[in-house]
Amino acid sequence: MPTYHYRCKNCGYDFTEHQSFDDDPITVCPECGQEQVRKVYSAVPIEFKGHGFYRTDRGGSSSGK
Known part of the structure; x- marks a missing residue:
């Protein structure tokens, strides 16, 4: 359940608040009631x-020659 x-x-x-995706968003403040x-x-x-997300991952041959 998402928070x-x-x-x-x-x-x-x-x-x-932990709520299901189907729950309506909370609109009334539990502290002041507004x-x-x-x-x-x-x-x-x-x-x-x-692999592939860092500068050091690029370059070099992957063909194994």
Whole structure:
């Protein structure tokens, strides 16, 4: 189940919630009760693994001559 990060625009309360993809987003702040909660989006980390992603992986012949 994915974890979503939320922040209230009214009081600034930050929290995370485990929700199914089918669940509606949370809109009411559990701290102040106002309908000012929005999802916080951030960059997703990318990790490259395997051959071909580094400068040292290029070059050289792969034909074995």
